[in-house]
Amino acid sequence: MDLYSRKIVGFHMDERMTKELVLKALDRACNQKRPRGEVIHHSDRGSQYASHDYQVRLKQYKMKGTMGCKGNCYDNACI
Numbered sequence: 001m002d003l004y005s006r007k008i009v010g011f012h013m014d015e016r017m018t019k020e021l022v023l024k025a026l027d028r029a030c031n032q033k034r035p036r037g038e039v040i041h042h043s044d045r046g047s048q049y050a051s052h053d054y055q056v057r058l059k060q061y062k063m064k065g066t067m068g069c070k071g072n073c074y075d076n077a078c079i
Helices: 019-033 052-060
Strands: 039-043 063-067
Touching (some): 019 052, 052 063
16 A cells, blocks of 8 residues: 555455565556655565565565564554
8 A cells, every 4th residue: 555645556365375475466566656766665574574585576676664563553554
């Protein structure tokens, strides 16, 4: 979700929450929106988002990754 526009910019669905699923969603978002400038990518602390492959992909897209605080359910309440 783009917090400025409140629009969903990329998603993918599957039966399980895997690293591949979140990589596909990120790729879709970047291919559709083609962001320029500094982009902050915020997620929860799920293993999918913390994976090496996902962190590498964020760097490829020149995004700064941030993660919510442990145990803070309000951190991602907007979504």
